[in-house]
Amino acid sequence: QKEVEQNSGPLSVPEGAIASLNCTYSDRGSQSFFWYRQYSGKSPELIMSIYSNGDKEDGRFTAQLNKASQYVSLLIRDSQPSDSATYLCAVNERGSTLGRLYFGRGTQLTVWP
Amino acid sequence: DTGVSQNPRHKITKRGQNVTFRCDPISEHNRLYWYRQTLGQGPEFLTYFQNEAQLEKSRLLSDRFSAERPKGSFSTLEIQRTEQGDSAMYLCASSKRLAGGPSTDTQYFGPGTRLTVL
Numbered sequence: 001q002k003e004v005e006q007n008s009g010p011l012s013v014p015e016g017a018i019a020s021l022n023c024t025y026s027d028r029g030s031q032s033f034f035w036y037r038q039y040s041g042k043s044p045e046l047i048m049s050i051y052s053n054g055d056k057e058d059g060r061f062t063a064q065l066n067k068a069s070q071y072v073s074l075l076i077r078d079s080q081p082s083d084s085a086t087y088l089c090a091v092n093e094r095g096s097t098l099g100r101l102y103f104g105r106g107t108q109l110t111v112w113p
Numbered sequence: 114d115t116g117v118s119q120n121p122r123h124k125i126t127k128r129g130q131n132v133t134f135r136c137d138p139i140s141e142h143n144r145l146y147w148y149r150q151t152l153g154q155g156p157e158f159l160t161y162f163q164n165e166a167q168l169e170k171s172r173l174l175s176d177r178f179s180a181e182r183p184k185g186s187f188s189t190l191e192i193q194r195t196e197q198g199d200s201a202m203y204l205c206a207s208s209k210r211l212a213g214g215p216s217t218d219t220q221y222f223g224p225g226t227r228l229t230v231l
Binding site: 004034036042043044045046049088090099100101102103104105106 | 144146153154155156157158161163168169171202204208210218219220221222223224225
């Protein structure tokens, strides 16, 4: 059974701080890693994708991947109240033809003014 | 709006009734996925199509569930003889997978259909 584990939180940070979200996965052969943001009652919205070890930056968001440790993280700099949401980590399945994603349960983030 | 669309957005039904949901993917996307999400959980994979071919089905997809994508465009998900445990958000996602390309296709989600079975 492939597993994706996230620190369930809730995580609460003040406005302007750095929020750090973590995720570990069990399938060593996974190739693609995604972070989705989900507001309450809404569907997941893609924030970041990362495929290679190291850091990937997009605006205030930085994804970090360490395949050896089977670990992926998301940093949100200068956190804003509008960042308050649940963040879902998703990992694909080993293999080039399979498309399903495995999701963690999500980390609920609250950014307070 | 060129995103993934789903209809209806909400469905309330009585136990034992059949329901059908529709998903229209982003145009040019050849892959279409169905997931189910319950409160406090991440989305769980149900099935996916590449063009009109259903390539994989989860064990979560019991015999009461059937999905089709007849012309490789929109898809329908039908649940027969609904049970209270079927109450969930049903999410559709689509992606564009290039032939022979790596498995890095990014999935974009629709707004979901929230099903309540009374």
